[in-house]
Amino acid sequence: MRLKHMQFYGHFDARCDVAGFSIARLLANNPAHRVEPHEHEDGHFVVVLEGRYRSSARGVTTLLEPGDVLWNPPGTRHVDTFAGAGGRFLALSVKAGFAGALGLADGGARQLLGAPRQAALSLAGLPLSSDLGGLLDSEEASQRLCHLTRTVPGRGDAAVSARVDAREPLWLRRCMEQLLDECDQPLRLSALALEAGVHPVSLARAFRHHYGISPGQLQRRAQLNRAAQRLKGGQSIAEVAMQSGFADQSHFTRLFRAEYRCTPAAWRAGFKTF
Incomplete structure (x- = not known):
C-alpha cells in the first residue's frame, strides 16, 4: 500500500503547511492489527510525543519512547504501531523531490540523535498556528532539522544551501x-x-x-x-x-x-x- 501526501494512520490533532513542508500532530487511534504494511510517497520525520512507538522499517531496531525521533525517506516500507493505547506523534512530511534536493533521500530509515534530535524536539514544541509568525517559525525549524539530517553534504551543496539556509x-x-x-x-x-x-x-x-x-x-x-x-x-x-x-x-x-x-x-x- 502506498500512502499519498499527508496520509497517516491516525487522527489529525493540528496541522500546518508552509513553503514545501507539511507538519501535523496526530493521535494514533488505529489498533495494531489494522495497520497494514505500507510506504509513503513523501519522506517524513516522526517525533514520538506519547506512548511507545514500534516501526518495522529496516534500520530501526529499538522501541521508541517519547522524545525519540525517526526519519523515513520516501518509499520506506514499514508497519508502524504504538504499544497500547494513547500514542501521539508529530510528523513532518517532505515531498520526494524536495527531500532529494535537501540531501535526505539516501541513508535509509534511522533514529536521529544529537543535534538533529534536538532540532526535531524544538519543532515539536512550536504551536502549529495559522498566523504568519507561527508559520514562518515552523518553516525555519523545519529547514534547520533537514539541514542537520541531510546525508549528502558534498554534491549539490549549492542547491541544498539555497533552500535550507533560506537564501x-x-x-x-x-x-x-x-x-x-x-x-x-x-x-x-x-x-x-x-x-x-x-x-x-x-x-x-x-x-x-x-x-x-x-x-x-x-x-x-x-x-x-x-x-x-x-x-x-x-x-x-x-x-x-x-x-x-x-x-x-x-x-x-x-x-x-x-x-x-x-x-x-x-x-x-x-x-x-x-
Missing part, C-alpha cells in the same frame, strides 16, 4: 509572507508579481524552485490551515467557509476533505473527544 530572493520571501498573511483574499498573481517587480511567470517558477509548490497551492493550504483552526475553536462550518474565502460550504467541504482526508464536520467533532 531565496528577498522579493520572493515577501511574496510568500503576503500570501500567507492574506490567504483569505482572492489570489491576484499579476498584482503580486507587479508589486515584486517581476513577471508572473518568473514568480510562479521561483515559487516552485524554492518551495516545491505553486503560489496558488501555498495560498490554498494556508486557507485550509486557518479554516481548520477556526473549526477547532468551535465555529460553524458555514461561518468558517465564508470567513476563509471559499465560494460556498460545499466547495469548502470538498477541498477540506481532499486535503485533510476527513470532512470539516468530522474534524470539528474529533476535538470534542480530547
Whole structure:
C-alpha cells in the first residue's frame, strides 16, 4: 500500500503547511492489527510525543519512547504501531523531490540523535498556528532539522544551501509572507508579481524552485490551515467557509476533505473527544 501526501494512520490533532513542508500532530487511534504494511510517497520525520512507538522499517531496531525521533525517506516500507493505547506523534512530511534536493533521500530509515534530535524536539514544541509568525517559525525549524539530517553534504551543496539556509530572493520571501498573511483574499498573481517587480511567470517558477509548490497551492493550504483552526475553536462550518474565502460550504467541504482526508464536520467533532 502506498500512502499519498499527508496520509497517516491516525487522527489529525493540528496541522500546518508552509513553503514545501507539511507538519501535523496526530493521535494514533488505529489498533495494531489494522495497520497494514505500507510506504509513503513523501519522506517524513516522526517525533514520538506519547506512548511507545514500534516501526518495522529496516534500520530501526529499538522501541521508541517519547522524545525519540525517526526519519523515513520516501518509499520506506514499514508497519508502524504504538504499544497500547494513547500514542501521539508529530510528523513532518517532505515531498520526494524536495527531500532529494535537501540531501535526505539516501541513508535509509534511522533514529536521529544529537543535534538533529534536538532540532526535531524544538519543532515539536512550536504551536502549529495559522498566523504568519507561527508559520514562518515552523518553516525555519523545519529547514534547520533537514539541514542537520541531510546525508549528502558534498554534491549539490549549492542547491541544498539555497533552500535550507533560506537564501531565496528577498522579493520572493515577501511574496510568500503576503500570501500567507492574506490567504483569505482572492489570489491576484499579476498584482503580486507587479508589486515584486517581476513577471508572473518568473514568480510562479521561483515559487516552485524554492518551495516545491505553486503560489496558488501555498495560498490554498494556508486557507485550509486557518479554516481548520477556526473549526477547532468551535465555529460553524458555514461561518468558517465564508470567513476563509471559499465560494460556498460545499466547495469548502470538498477541498477540506481532499486535503485533510476527513470532512470539516468530522474534524470539528474529533476535538470534542480530547
